[in-house]
Amino acid sequence: MYSDKVIEHFRNPRNMGKIEDADGVGEVGNPVCGDLMKIYIKVKDGKIEDVKFETFGCAAAIATSSMVTELAKGKSIEEAMKIGRDDVARELDGLPPIKMHCSNLASDGLKEAIKDYLSKRGRE
């Protein structure tokens, strides 16, 4: 049911874990099946210098979190904001239709982390 790439990312997730002194944290819940994802970002000179994730969810949720962190790393805030669920799914050679909502979760998590960063910075 899953592509080789999904399975590969599920087995060896990239950027897994937590950033203690993160500049932005995004936490999203999956309204469909009730799972949870957290994305941590570290920003320097307008670029995402480091990004990590924690996910409580299915193999697709783990693989999409892993992929979204790979896609975001090194990108400018503006570019990273544009990463959508279809980009994540495409990079993983597709997802079963029933699992597209997990990809949503990953791109939403990243967006929330960026928004968190921006609002924190606005306050400073």
Added chain:
Amino acid sequence: MRVYLDHAATTPVDEKVLEEMLPYFTKKYGNASSLHSFGREARDAIERSRERVAELIGAESEEIIFTAGGTESDNIAIKGIAFRKGKGHIITSQIEHPAVMATCQHLEKKGFDVTYLPVDKYGMVSPEDVENAIRDDTILITIMHANNEIGTVEPIEEIAKIARENEIVFHTDAVQSVGKIPVNVKRIGMDMLSISAHKIYGPKGVGALYIKKGTKIEAIIHGGGHEKGLRPSTENVPGIVGLGKACELAEKRMEEDMKRMQRLRDKLIKSVLEIEESYLNGHPEKRLPNNAHFRFAAVEGESLILSLDDKGIAGSTGSACSSKKLKPSHVLMAIGLNEVQAHGSLRLTLGRENTEEEIDYVIEVLPPILEKLRAMSPLWKR
């Protein structure tokens, strides 16, 4: 190593079963309704199987009809009573297999009333609840014998007694229990009981329904009058032969198999429960001897199943993520778990061929997998 621990889903066909089935494909292929020797050969085989099935559950052979599986047996039994009565009230539980639950839900749409009884935290139906749910127009009680997910064995003897006292037909889905634990329809006092071959080392797509002499049901399938007109269609002779042989083997081996599997299962449970924040679902004692059902905090079941699969271990989960409808198992909801808790469920069901070495392998492989999944879970405390 490849370890199959999903025997509640299906079992391999026993070599002895296959051996007995094979001639009925290519040599003894007659239609059991035919008058010639080819037909008689097939008819004799069917009747021998009927005796073997009856023997296993303590029934008379004329009380057994062959069907195309557990789902069909459940449908013939439940709709058979409903259609005969035309209207009325049915009592069932919240933890039935979809073969029963969806049938009852369909009947509800057709104007029948259905009570879905709750269960306790172990998945037990209370006989008292059954008694209290009975109404003047109750036509059927259908409560499963053993639950396919958490393995809890229901007090069907007491429920049967209540049904008898109130003159209500009692059906049980015994697909998971027959062949694994002793089931005697006369001792229990059953009116109808469903069996499936592929859960007891027989072939898929064949089952049986016990219907006590004198219990009248209406046919839901119409055709050439086979199986007392309740399940018309040219008999699946190889399948029926396979079911018969599977029942014979089950009867012979049951005591020994039960003891062996229970010992391995208990070892598995004991070791797994040593893992931090792991819990057993289902009844601690009143459960199928081959069923272990766990819940692990902060872990999602599909990820767990696929990680185990990477190590060659086959299990199953009630997690919403792994279901076609993205809904957690109704059984786990009924025993009072929340969605997050249901996510971390793992069912491991043993079979005859499992060895101690395999169980030790699972005990060794499972903790690091949980550790890895927990390390990436935002719900896991650190």
